[in-house]
Amino acid sequence: MSRILHAYSMRIIKNRNFILCSVFMLIAGMCFPVARYYEGTDMSLEENMFVSAIFMVIISSIFCSLFIGSEYSDGFIRNKITSGHSRSSIYLSDSIACFASNTVICALFLISYTAAGLPLLGGFSHDISVILKMLFILLLIIFALSSVFLLVTELIQSKTTSAVVCILLSFILIMAAVYIYNKLSAPPVFDTYVMTENGVPAVAESVPNPDYISGTERDVYEFLYDFLPSGQAYQLSLLSVSHMIRLPLYSALIVVITTFTGILFFKKRNIR
Numbered sequence: 001m002s003r004i005l006h007a008y009s010m011r012i013i014k015n016r017n018f019i020l021c022s023v024f025m026l027i028a029g030m031c032f033p034v035a036r037y038y039e040g041t042d043m044s045l046e047e048n049m050f051v052s053a054i055f056m057v058i059i060s061s062i063f064c065s066l067f068i069g070s071e072y073s074d075g076f077i078r079n080k081i082t083s084g085h086s087r088s089s090i091y092l093s094d095s096i097a098c099f100a101s102n103t104v105i106c107a108l109f110l111i112s113y114t115a116a117g118l119p120l121l122g123g124f125s126h127d128i129s130v131i132l133k134m135l136f137i138l139l140l141i142i143f144a145l146s147s148v149f150l151l152v153t154e155l156i157q158s159k160t161t162s163a164v165v166c167i168l169l170s171f172i173l174i175m176a177a178v179y180i181y182n183k184l185s186a187p188p189v190f191d192t193y194v195m196t197e198n199g200v201p202a203v204a205e206s207v208p209n210p211d212y213i214s215g216t217e218r219d220v221y222e223f224l225y226d227f228l229p230s231g232q233a234y235q236l237s238l239l240s241v242s243h244m245i246r247l248p249l250y251s252a253l254i255v256v257i258t259t260f261t262g263i264l265f266f267k268k269r270n271i272r
């Protein structure tokens with residue numbers, strides 16, 4: 001497997017999609033703190049730092065589908081099998097390569113963001129231990145996303161089709177996270193107002209909010225918000241993570257399930 005990973009590292013460094021994604025994240029990381037500084041907004045360094053998690057939902061779908069898709073279209077996967085490498089080692093190498101590449105891409109955002117943000121915005125308002133925990137959650141999110149998009153690409157095998165499906169899936173995941181957040185954020189009641197004789201609005205009564213969810217339905221929404229990598233990414237971007245331990249465990253579970261499923265299918269199918 002080490003030989004496969006070495007070959008991957010050489011190709012990834014020269015890969016156009018990897019370079020483009022890296023440059024984009026490097027520039028985006030610098031732009032956020034600079035924009036906030038010139039807006040005159042009073043904010044701490046970490047305010048937009050974890051927007052990188054949302055970016056990675058899309059970036060990982062692009063890179064994984066195009067890179068692994070190229071491995072199929074260019075015949076590299078077939079060549080590895082005929083060279084005597086086991087299918088398990090090939091799939092695990094694909095997984096490590098995608099995860100490592102996406103981690104580097106995200107790290108470039110964080111490095112450029114911190115380099116530009118420190119002199120403009122100052123330091124962190126949260127304790128450094130909290131920041132480190134959130135970075136660990138981000139790392140596991142990247143691993144989970146890489147595993148999901150790798151599985152989709154390995155199942156489809158077509159570079160173009162897998163790219164379309166993965167990118168579409170990434171936007172569906174983000175929209176699902178936003179939808180779930182809005183559902184969970186709905187207040188249980190609305191206040192109605194009336195005008196007093198002095199023309200000052202006053203609360204008349206509180207009426208139940210028909211969009212408020214409770215009971216088992218709320219439990220399901222909360223689970224999905226914590227379980228989906230996009231839901232975790234959205235929580236990080238808002239700096240509103242309630243379950244610091246639960247989220248990385250869910251991500252690890254996704255990695256295990258998708259990797260096991262991927263290896264199972266990869267062993268049984270014919271490689272075109």
